[in-house]
Amino acid sequence: MSFQDPMKTYSTELRVRTRAALDFVNITDIVIQAVRKSGVKDGLVNVFIPHTTVGLFINEDENGLKRDIGEVLSNLVPERAGYMHDEVDYNAHAHIKSIILSSSTTIPISDGRPMIGTWQSIFLAEFDGPRERRIIVKVIGADVD
Numbered sequence: 001m002s003f004q005d006p007m008k009t010y011s012t013e014l015r016v017r018t019r020a021a022l023d024f025v026n027i028t029d030i031v032i033q034a035v036r037k038s039g040v041k042d043g044l045v046n047v048f049i050p051h052t053t054v055g056l057f058i059n060e061d062e063n064g065l066k067r068d069i070g071e072v073l074s075n076l077v078p079e080r081a082g083y084m085h086d087e088v089d090y091n092a093h094a095h096i097k098s099i100i101l102s103s104s105t106t107i108p109i110s111d112g113r114p115m116i117g118t119w120q121s122i123f124l125a126e127f128d129g130p131r132e133r134r135i136i137v138k139v140i141g142a143d144v145d
Helices: 028-038 063-076 092-100
Strands: 007-017 023-026 042-048 054-059 104-110 121-126 132-142
Touching: 007 028, 023 063, 028 042, 028 121, 028 132, 054 063, 054 092, 054 104, 063 092, 121 132
Parallel strands: none
Antiparallel strands: 007 132, 023 121, 042 104, 042 132, 054 121
16 A cells, blocks of 8 residues: 555646736635635645735725725835935835735635635735736645545
């Protein structure tokens, strides 16, 4: 009899086109689809953005809140405020905002679905767009109930 590891992994790379210099793109559905496609019923999903001027966050998908988040981040880190990096390409504010957020997030999976709350959505936060952005989704877990 041979031992079989019940753990499985699944990876996919997705692309999203942002529409503006500051943009919040709801990527919840594509993460849910990746988890479903993986066949993992119990585990973790990691979402990673391999860019230095975007970030990720989880919160409510409500237009007023998204405007508030954008305004707060812009007030915290205004454009062209004398940053050294702006001598290179005028996007230091975008790099700094991405640090305030994060380039990755990990969410538990139960019953084959990411365990996000009723009002929670997963967002890619663009700070230097519009651009095409890569999203790497890695699912790790078991396909047993």
